[in-house]
Amino acid sequence: MRTPSPITGVLVAVTVALVGNLATNTVQVTWKWWPLTIWTTVAFLVLVTLRIEYTRHRTATPRDGTEGASAAKQVLAGLVAGQWRTEAILRSLDDPDPIPVQWHLTDNRQAMDHAVNLTPASLRLKASSDDIPALVHKFRAMKRRRLVILGGPGAGKTTLAVQLVRELLDTRGAHPHEPVPVLLSVAGWDTGRFPHLHEWVAVRLSTDYPALRAPEFGPDAPRHLATSGQVLPVLDGLDELPSPAQAAVITALNRFLGRDDQLILTSRTSEFTHAIDRAGNVLTSAVVIQPRPLNRVAAAAYLRRCLPPHPGPVWEQILTGLRASTPAQGPVANLAELCTTPLGVWLVRTVYLNARTDPVNLLNADAFPDAATLRAHLFDQLVDTLIDTRPPSDDPAQLFRPRHRHDPARVRRWLSYLAYQMSHPHTDGSPRTRDLAWWHLARTTRTFTPLTRIALAALTTITVALTVSFTPALTFTLTFALTQLGKSAQLEDGPVSQFVSDFAFTFTSFLPTGLVVGLPVGLVVGLAARSWAREEPGFANLRLHSRLPQLISKLAVRLPLGLALGLALGLAAGLSASWLSSWTNGEFTDMLPIVLPITLPVGLAAWLTLGVLSWAEAPTPGELANSPLASWRADRAVNLLRIIAFGLAPGLTAMLAIGLAAGLTAMLEIGLPVGLPAGLTAGLTFGLAAGAHRAWIAYLVTTHRLARTGQLPRKLMPFLDDAHRLGLLRAVGPIYQFRHAELQDHLAATYAPTHVISGDLRERSP
Structure with a gap:
């Protein structure tokens, strides 16, 4: 976007000052001293910011x-x-x-x-x-x-x-x-x-x-x-x-x-x-x-290289049979047919060689009458074998070892569910796929439905209502209890009963206000949730090393406009309050000295918070390739940063501003019950409704619901990372795939769909 010229900035600033001054003086002609001063200050701050941006763009030396x-x-x-x-x-x-x-x-x-x-x-x-x-x-x-x-x-x-x-x-x-x-x-x-x-x-x-x-x-x-x-x-x-x-x-x-x-x-x-x-x-x-089909002699030579120098008589019999120009009918012939592909050789090596399993089963003609049956057997043993041969380790150098120990039966169940979902047309109409993208899980399963969005809106409404009601009730009641501590002996029902009674009365008094605030917030979240299942993951880099100068520069540039925003909010709120006072009481009251000390730091905090978020979403040349787990963590960081930043920054700022405006002793009585709920409400609204990249929130809802039915673990991404380390999955950028497409097909075929009855899992045929 082209940076405005200094002349344009001056014209905008003068226009803002004149229009603001005219609008202010039409409200109350007795206000003679402050309107032009305030609006001129706003215009000056805007002009300073534009000039800083213009200079920064002119003096910057980006690479061609x-x-x-x-x-x-x-x-x-x-x-x-x-x-x-x-x-x-x-x-x-x-x-x-x-x-x-x-x-x-x-x-x-x-x-x-x-x-x-x-x-x-x-x-x-x-x-x-x-x-x-x-x-x-x-x-x-x-x-x-x-x-x-x-x-x-x-x-x-x-x-x-x-x-x-x-x-x-x-x-x-x-x-x-x-x-x-x-x-x-x-x-x-x-x-x-x-x-x-x-x-x-x-x-x-x-x-x-x-x-x-x-x-x-x-x-x-x-x-x-x-x-x-x-x-x-x-x-x-x-x-x-x-x-x-x-x-x-x-x-x-x-x-x-x-x-x-x-x-x-x-x-x-x-x-x-x-x-x-x-x-x-x-x-x-x-x-x-x-x-070309893998040569039996080459397959035998490869398996020989993977075996110990003295593998034992059974392995010698198998290798001799594989090297034969025409293997006899039976198990060795089936094994030779299986080993005509790299997949077959990999299965034999993984299940029998690496695990040091007795290979006599490979010669069981009754159990494995053909190559397809033998391959199915190897697939069935694959999960147990990899879990047994790769114990957990927290050593970062041990890439092939998982971080946690898992129950093989549950691993098969969870991977079978994913394979089944990937191997069938999805609920959003998209076809079967080999790609397991964690942010697609919400839209490819029957979990993120319109009913889910309604439940989210209701939960948000209740959360906001309780926050707005509980915080002031607790604060006011606690403050009153502390002031009456010395008089507790005079309380008829005792201090505890009195505290409970006062809290209940105050809470119910604030509850209607909480519902009034919570309903629109819940509606906004419910409407915004319609797009969550279709959003792509975001990125957040919260490391300060070598990036601190960029953050300071970005915040310094935003400082004048933040002050201008706070002043504008204060003027708007002051004018509105003065109009309301004149309309209700018939007497004009100057509310600016009361409102401006509060809105100025709150507006500044909100604007600077946007700067921090913008800085956090700018990666550096040293960022690693985006693995599935890194992608998930990055989007989680974006969402948590947005919610926490917008909740705490304006909320705590409002609490401090209100407390300081009313006096230090009123910090607990007024600042906390008024400022903190407002900030938390704003943070929840902006975090869930504003901006982009809410894939992690949709993932969170989806995995919670699927974990209740036993289809997936509650901590899905750490589990998938372990499955990748075990060798059951492979990663292509931020996407997982099953190690082999045939493994996905095998697991999908063995999956038995379930439904929940009274909290219990009941299996039924596909």
């Missing part, structure tokens, strides 16, 4: 677009590298080495563009998941760096995408001008709302990496990075979109990608084929690769 974009790009590269370094540890991608999946050019040449539109060398592309540098070298050699990774369930598509991101970042030193690879879940891309890929990428960068919104990088650094080709989008999971949306993504990519735009896309093979058929075109200039 090139320098700011370069710095933002470096920060983004560091954040993405750190994010996937941590995630690789949690996913055990390098322990001991990646599973050696072999990749080759797709056999379905109709899924790929004309050979003339591709780099000739890429037509002979072969790669292995345990030799990512070679694949990255071939990717960089492409005329147009566009790659599609296809495969069936559990084939390792996402793992390969993560490996590419990490290798591209690790070797950026020799290629400093390359774009930064950023892995994004394509399921969040609404091509109707964001037809251009770069528009959506800019929004995701702003949400997932709040450091890019730091003022040091200039205005809208995420958009500049996305639209200037400084980001390589790695879009994971095209198959997770509905069929029409998959085709829309292919169409949007072909329509809006420029000649030099780079892209990596993953999808299941059948869904990608259907998407290009529906779109009527392939992805232009994209090389399409797919995996």
Whole structure:
């Protein structure tokens, strides 16, 4: 927004002074000395603020677009590298080495563009998941760096995408001008709302990496990075979109990608084929690769590397059977079929190798007659195994260990509920999803209903009414009791009975006032709650280190306007009170000397509070990538800061101002019962109704209701963080996903919906 010029500021100030003086003198002609003085002061403060802002903008030396974009790009590269370094540890991608999946050019040449539109060398592309540098070298050699990774369930598509991101970042030193690879879940891309890929990428960068919104990088650094080709989008999971949306993504990519735009896309093979058929075109200039089934010998060699040097006779029998060119029929054949995918190998390793479980069950032909039954068995044992093998730890270095110990049965129940909700169409009409966003929980379950909003409005009304009634009743009664302490012997019913009687009388006297105040507040909250379930999370940075000068500067600039606001409020309140006095009593009373000492500090406190909130929502370049838990904590901080700041700052200021205006001895008698309820009411109203980012409040209501029925734990986010540390979930920015889509499908299929009868859980069939 353009800063007003000094001439405009002078004209505004003079206009305010003249209009204010004229309005004041039309009320009472006997007021001759103060109107012009007060309004001139207001105008002067406004002028001073405008001048300070103008000077600050003129003298500021922000980075130009090139320098700011370069710095933002470096920060983004560091954040993405750190994010996937941590995630690789949690996913055990390098322990001991990646599973050696072999990749080759797709056999379905109709899924790929004309050979003339591709780099000739890429037509002979072969790669292995345990030799990512070679694949990255071939990717960089492409005329147009566009790659599609296809495969069936559990084939390792996402793992390969993560490996590419990490290798591209690790070797950026020799290629400093390359774009930064950023892995994004394509399921969040609404091509109707964001037809251009770069528009959506800019929004995701702003949400997932709040450091890019730091003022040091200039205005809208995420958009500049996305639209200037400084980001390589790695879009994971095209198959997770509905069929029409998959085709829309292919169409949007072909329509809006420029000649030099780079892209990596993953999808299941059948869904990608259907998407290009529906779109009527392939992805232009994209090389399409797919995996070969995992070789049994390679699978046996990988399991051998994960086992102790002397694993025992049963493991030797299993490994020998896997290495055989044609395994005999029975358990070893079923195990060999299971191990043709990285998912199967990971399940065997996790449940039997890492847990040191007796592998004799893998040879039980009666219990596991085929590979599907064996895989279901491994999924069933996965939760118990991971909880047993990863005991809790508070050591920050132990990323793969949870912070709390959980009951396996409850963990399965809670994760099954989430998987079931994600695998079925949501109550708001949105389709099934693989993305678990904590702020979507309120709108994808039957918890945040119109009845819930009515209950919130009623609860707010009652809370405000009790606050406005209880505080003055307690204060007045306590003050009276202290003054009568020496006369307690003369009280007929004794001091306690007298206190209770006085409190009840005072409370009931103030209750109508509390209801009158609470009803509109509750109505405002109830109306505002309609949007809570659709709001995105916010961000709050409350660390003072290296940011204190910014806070002081922001408050210093706001100080004159805050004083002007307090003066304006005082004049408005004084005029209104004087009018009311003249109308009711027929005699004019000058209320300004009474009102102004109160409104001046209250207005100043409210304006400065807005400055603190504005400062808190400005991130710094050092902010970490926005993990799900960090996103939740940040939005919680925004909401609590808003409620507490608006409740305490004006409330305590009003209490002190009223007390000082009436005398120090009247602080308890008048300041506390009048100022504190007013401030708390204002804080509750502004905290719940004003501003944006109330996702945490909707989450709080939702998890409370679901915890009552046993569907989810009351502390959901700490539990999800532990599930992530256990390896049951994976994180992509602020979004969780199940470690494997097949794990989500398995848990969803085993979930038995419940309903509540008289406070008890009753299971019923789906």
